Amino acid sequence: MPQTMVEKIISGVVGTPCKAGDFLEKLPLTKVFLNEVIAPPAITYFQNDFAPVFEKQGKKVSVFDSRRVFFIPDHTVPSCSLKVSQGIDMMKQFAADTGIRMYKEGDGIEHVVLPEGGEIVPGDIVIGTDSHTDTNGALNCLGFGAGTTDAQLAMATGCLYNFTVPQSILFRLHGKLGPHVSGKDVILSIIAQMGAGGCSKRVAEFTGPGLVSLSMDDRFTIANMCVEMSARSGIFAFDDRTKAYLDAAQPKWDYEPVRVDEDAAYDRVIDINLDEIEPMVAFPHLPSHGVPVSQCAAMIEKTKHSDDRTLARVEDDTITCAFIGSCTNGRESDLLAGAEIIKGRKVHPNVNLIVIPGSRKVYNWAMKSGILQIYADAGANIESSNCGPCFGKHMGVLGEKGKMMSSSNRNYKGRMGSKDALIFLASPATVAASAVAGRIAAPGALDEKQKGAA
Amino acid sequence: MQGIVTTIYGPDVNTDDIIRADILQETWDKRDFAAYAFDKYDPDFRTRCEGQTNVIVTGPNFGSGSSREQAVYAIAYNNVAFVVGERDPVTGTAYPDIFYRNAMNNGLPLVTLDDIGGIEEGDELSLDLANEILTNVTKGTDYRFTVPAADKALLLAGGIIGMARTDIEKLLA
Known part of the structure; x- marks a missing residue:
């Protein structure tokens, strides 16, 4: 019987055929990871709730499988407060006691580090204590975010309790992307079409002839933001690019590719033509308020006459801050796309551009290949690998007058600091072009300007 | 359980x-988050x-x-007995999965109705979870709703830790 990719992945791990709507008392997990926002309370509650159970049996406190649990401090590192440091110390101690791997501060963002390190493979069922765990779905697996309690239980038992197999929506991609258009523009366009809650209770699955034109970095970006239309997760079909990525990452686990059955019982099938996608910008305060950059002026006018609480009033297209990085767009091709735009140019005097490679590996590559030098010459601030301004706590926090053009995934009210700040979302190329122009600008706009000057 | 409607929100309220x-990492005591509930979105919430x-x-x-579960603590420790959400007609749900799971795991009931239009601030609502009936005591109206059996068992038991x-x-x- 044809199955969706989600149904196949769950069937594979459970060992019996499953279909959407099936209820599982326990969903077995193959990978579990926690960051320094959730690990400290999860460890605290784990000790309180479960340590007596281990003691009663005369056993040392342990996790279900130390090779399958990972601790990754990434949101606020290097530490920005005493409590954050105490939390990281607690993680180190628990990791040492239980034999699980604790990554170092600056190793990178969870959703970048685990795939590039060969820990995530097709067919995995992954939970992470971060809603952007859907990113991992670019590698043909099922990944989703979980709260403290689910993570606490998963560390102990390797299971997610009370799980209903979700339905899927199939996105069939056709054509190929134009110049300066990337995966970020694809997903901002899809979210604008679906709405902020449009994929709720469903997994977004991606396949089609257009897939071949999308790099793995594009796919990570697209999978990353599926949660911005409230999708349970995003999953990409397996192809030669997936295989090449995995071969280079030297996977630490055996895997079988999960193939697509287009005749499976999909909730809906939606066709997307990549040729038609333009550089996009999402207006504050929702990722679903995306429009092509070419329609920015009309959108600004619209905001002035809107009574939608989720759509902020925007007076003009000027910006004060820009950010290239995050689990959405902090990978090699993201930094490269921005650098191509910014090379030989200067960041606008009114703009603070922050550049943060998504992992230590990306950082070192960008250093050696001269990419970081390009950003430094342009006047950018370059930081060690972490979540940066997107978490709204430890760096690049916005004041009341802040107008941020960001390559990250959320532009919620108050997300990066003041509730009065405005956050726009776009691709690294569009963020770079905007950082130079001092206003929202498509990457192609700079080319035209240069041609005009020549 | 019974409570007064303190707040009526529109669509797409997120956990931010x-x-x-910025306060998520500053305490591991669930109760502490109550003092920051809806700080940037609706600062009067806590007073109400x-x-x-x-x-x-x-x-x-x-x-x-x-996925921050602290959102559930912030709500629950402001003495919120339950949440009543309006169903999205396309997706059939009022709550995305991660928040839904976090609420169930902490014993916070989430009720889904087709239409919340008849409910006003100040109304007294009474929830009969076992029989799946929500009553607007003030208006004298009853609403039927459904909760998946496993979630109902979890809510009536008050949490998931025992199972684990x-x-x-x-x-x-």
Whole structure:
């Protein structure tokens, strides 16, 4: 019987055929990871709730499988407060006691580090204590975010309790992307079409002839933001690019590719033509308020006459801050796309551009290949690998007058600091072009300007 | 359980709206998050909740975004007995999955209705979870709703920790 990719992945791990709507008392997990926002309370509650159970049996406190649990401090590192440091110390101690791997501060963002390190493979069922765990779905697996309690239980038992197999929506991609258009523009366009809650209770699955034109970095970006239309997760079909990525990452686990059955019982099938996608910008305060950059002026006018609480009033297209990085767009091709735009140019005097490679590996590559030098010459601030301004706590926090053009995934009210700040979302190329122009600008706009000057 | 409708929100309230990021790591005591609930979105929320049992009524897609479970603590420890959300007609749900799971795991009931239009601030609502009936005591109207059996069992039992303890014992045996 044809199955969706989600149904196949769950069937594979459970060992019996499953279909959407099936209820599982326990969903077995193959990978579990926690960051320094959730690990400290999860460890605290784990000790309180479960340590007596281990003691009663005369056993040392342990996790279900130390090779399958990972601790990754990434949101606020290097530490920005005493409590954050105490939390990281607690993680180190628990990791040492239980034999699980604790990554170092600056190793990178969870959703970048685990795939590039060969820990995530097709067919995995992954939970992470971060809603952007859907990113991992670019590698043909099922990944989703979980709260403290689910993570606490998963560390102990390797299971997610009370799980209903979700339905899927199939996105069939056709054509190929134009110049300066990337995966970020694809997903901002899809979210604008679906709405902020449009994929709720469903997994977004991606396949089609257009897939071949999308790099793995594009796919990570697209999978990353599926949660911005409230999708349970995003999953990409397996192809030669997936295989090449995995071969280079030297996977630490055996895997079988999960193939697509287009005749499976999909909730809906939606066709997307990549040729038609333009550089996009999402207006504050929702990722679903995306429009092509070419329609920015009309959108600004619209905001002035809107009574939608989720759509902020925007007076003009000027910006004060820009950010290239995050689990959405902090990978090699993201930094490269921005650098191509910014090379030989200067960041606008009114703009603070922050550049943060998504992992230590990306950082070192960008250093050696001269990419970081390009950003430094342009006047950018370059930081060690972490979540940066997107978490709204430890760096690049916005004041009341802040107008941020960001390559990250959320532009919620108050997300990066003041509730009065405005956050726009776009691709690294569009963020770079905007950082130079001092206003929202498509990457192609700079080319035209240069041609005009020549 | 019974409570007064303190708040009626529109659609797409996210967990950043419910609890701000910068205090998430500053305490591991669930109760501490109550003091920051809806800080940037609706700072009067906490004052309205004082001295009574409360109900939040909301449009679809409530609790979207970040997986931070602290959003559930922030709501529950402001004496919110339950949340009543309006079903999105396309997706059939009022709550995205991560928030829904976090609420169930902490014993916070989330009720889904087709239409919340008849409910006003100040109304007293009474929830009969076992029989799946929500009553607007003020208006004298009843609403039927459904909760998946496993979630109902969890809510009536008050949490999931006991289930996991039994499984750990089995794993160790």
